[in-house]
Amino acid sequence: MARSxxxxxxxxxxxxRSCGGxxxxxxxxxxxxxxxxxxxxxxxDRKFIEDILSGVQEHQEELDQLIAEHSSGEWTLERVPRVxxxxxxxxxxxxxxxxxxxxxxxxxEAMEMANRYSEPRSGRYINGVLGAVERGKRKDERDxxxxxx
Numbered sequence: 001m002a003r004s005x006x007x008x009x010x011x012x013x014x015x016x017r018s019c020g021g022x023x024x025x026x027x028x029x030x031x032x033x034x035x036x037x038x039x040x041x042x043x044x045d046r047k048f049i050e051d052i053l054s055g056v057q058e059h060q061e062e063l064d065q066l067i068a069e070h071s072s073g074e075w076t077l078e079r080v081p082r083v084x085x086x087x088x089x090x091x092x093x094x095x096x097x098x099x100x101x102x103x104x105x106x107x108x109e110a111m112e113m114a115n116r117y118s119e120p121r122s123g124r125y126i127n128g129v130l131g132a133v134e135r136g137k138r139k140d141e142r143d144x145x146x147x148x149x
Contacts, residue, residue: 006045007090007109010052011117014086017053055097056089063092070132071125084122087113091130095137103134 009031016027041049056063067088068077077085091110094101107130114123 002042002045003048004109004112006041006048007052008113008116009041009045010049011083011086011090011113013049013053014056014090015083017057018082018086051098052090052093056093059093059097060089063089063096066092066133066136067129070129070136072128080125081118081122083118084114084126087118087126088129091126092133095130095133103137107131107134 012031013027021027064077067080067085071077071080080088087110091106094106095103098106107127110126110130111123114126118126
């Protein structure tokens with residue numbers, strides 16, 4: 001439960017940052033507190049949130065390229081609702097850089113956030129993009145494993 005709340009807080013802070021706000025210590029505590037009805041993040045949850053925030057920022061160009069590559073039709077990055085883009089960046093970061101988070105958990109949590117924070121059709125789009133990112137990751141892992149043999 002705590003990791004799920006931390007993930008939601010991270011998404012909200014990514015959204016806040018995308019609107020020109022800052023994700024400072026006070027913002028982290030406030031987001032988490034609102035989601036937990038008064039509870040404060042543990043040191044582990046705070047570390048997780050900070051890793052998501054810094055990791056998404058550090059790899060945003062790569063993440064956006066992957067999202068754009070796996071989007072179809074009218075879904076250019078410019079047309080993707082900002083909250084959906086934040087959810088996608090967070091989950092894609094987890095898929096690629098957080099070995100401690102199972103892929104199915106990243107995708108499932110992204111779907112839950114889409115259902116909670118976005119419009120109904122966004123969930124299918126987010127699931128499709130993240131599914132393609134995961135398949136690409138597995139293919140890259142298989143190809144890398146084959147090269148070592």
